[in-house]
Structure formats: C-alpha cells, structure tokens
C-alpha cells in the first residue's frame with residue numbers, strides 16, 4: 001500500500017508525469033516513513049497502471065455519471081478524487097488496519113464510503129443494488145490472495161452483480177514463485193507473498209471458467225511509462241517466448257443476465 005502510494009506521489013511530482021495525484025503527494029509527505037530507504041527508486045509502472053485505470057473509469061462515468069465504483073483493497077489510493085465527476089458514488093473495501101490509516105487522510109463522505117471488511121467476505125456484494133451500474137476495481141489486490149479464493153471472489157461477484165465492469169491486474173507465475181521464496185526488492189524490503197500468478201494467455205480461459213457468461217476480455221496497456229525500461233517492457237510483450245509471462249491489466253464485464261450496465 002505504501003509502495004504504490006510512493007510510486008504515484010513520486011510520479012506526480014515529475015514535469016513529464018503520466019499521473020497527477022496531489023492527494024497522494026499530501027499523504028506521502030504526511031507519513032513519517034523512509035519510503036526511498038525501503039523501496040528504492042520507483043520506476044513508475046504502478047503510477048502508469050493507476051493512470052490507465054483512471055482513464056477507463058472516466059470513460060465509463062461518461063456513460064454512467066451516477067454509477068457506483070467499488071474499489072477492493074484500496075489502501076491509500078486516491079483514485080476517487082482524481083476521477084470524481086461530482087455525482088458518482090464510490091465504495092472502498094479494505095481490511096481494518098488499512099481503513100484506519102486511510103481515514104486519517106481520506107475521511108469518508110456521503111458519496112465516498114468505506115467498508116471495513118475482507119473483499120473475500122460476500123457480505124459486501126449483498127449490500128449493493130444489483131440493478132444500478134457498477135464498476136469493480138481490484139488494483140494491486142488479487143495477487144495477494146490464494147488462487148482458489150480469487151476464483152470464489154470473482155465467481156460470486158459475477159453472480160451477485162451481473163453486468164458489472166471489472167478491472168484488475170495480475171502478475172506472472174514466475175514472479176509469484178519468487179515472492180513465495182522470499183524476494184527482496186531492496187535490502188530493507190521483502191515483497192509480500194503473492195500466491196496468485198497467471199500467464200497472460202491463461203487469463204481469459206480462467207475467467208470464463210470462474211465466471212460463465214463473462215463479456216470480452218481486454219488487456220490494457222501496462223508497463224514502465226518511459227525510458228529504457230519502457231522499451232524493454234514493450235519488447236517483452238511482443239517476444240514469442242516470454243510475452244505471456246508479464247504482468248497484465250485486465251478489463252472485462254460480468255455476464256449481463258437480465259441487467260445491462
């Protein structure tokens with residue numbers, strides 16, 4: 001949560017920023033934490049990921065200005081403030097410790113609500129009006145869950161919220177394995193366990209198994225925003241041997257059933 005906040009805030013301060021996140025900068029500056037010492041120099045991929053999701057949400061809100069966005073595992077993300085159209089509603093679902101920290105900087109309002117609950121608890125889905133337009137964001141969350149739990153979560157959400165849009169990101173299996181072995185990003189920061197890894201070409205068949213009737217599955221651009229790392233990530237996503245072994249950002253929608261969003 002702090003690592004992705006740091007990436008967005010550092011990106012936001014650049015003159016060529018791909019993301020403007022003034023609230024992220026405010027929160028980072030207020031936290032007494034050695035971000036650079038723990039995380040090293042941010043490459044900007046997580047900021048670019050957030051910017052792509054922002055654009056997707058803004059497009060959707062253009063069609064559904066009063067829609068509800070549900071952000072699972074939102075941490076200290078300030079996306080609601082970046083895309084707000086003054087009418088939409090937003091629900092952040094996260095664990096108690098994260099919501100406590102979030103509320104120190106981003107107090108809930110009538111339109112921006114918080115739910116202290118695991119995303120794996122189906123109770124949050126049952127509280128949502130299944131007829132209104134819904135967009136579910138799971139940014140930087142699903143890789144931290146066991147694969148079976150991801151399947152149960154998405155399968156239940158598809159059944160409870162037909163027609164809802166969904167965006168989420170994934171990591172490839174090799175990266176998942178490295179985190180299970182104990183991968184250090186810097187000497188002071190060991191990446192948390194990420195048990196769910198999936199190759200890009202497995203994503204669509206897996207989603208179709210978990211959520212029958214799901215709509216088109218689209219891969220959104222996801223990589224370093226500039227420089228040599230950006231060229232390398234563009235090359236990797238086209239190279240035959242490794243092109244499915246990359247992080248992905250996925251956009252889809254649950255089968256509409258009787259409801260159309």
Ligand SMILES: C[S@@+](CC[C@H](N)C(=O)[O-])C[C@H]1O[C@@H](n2cnc3c(N)ncnc32)[C@H](O)[C@@H]1O
Pocket residue numbers: 001004005072073074075076077093094095098117118119120138139140141144
């Ligand atoms: C890597 S952070 C990502 C935060 C935010 N989405 C972002 O992109 O900056 C993972 C977040 O998922 C939350 N999380 C982990 N397990 C969860 C669960 N079972 N239910 C809800 N949130 C969870 C953590 O508390 C944390 O806020």
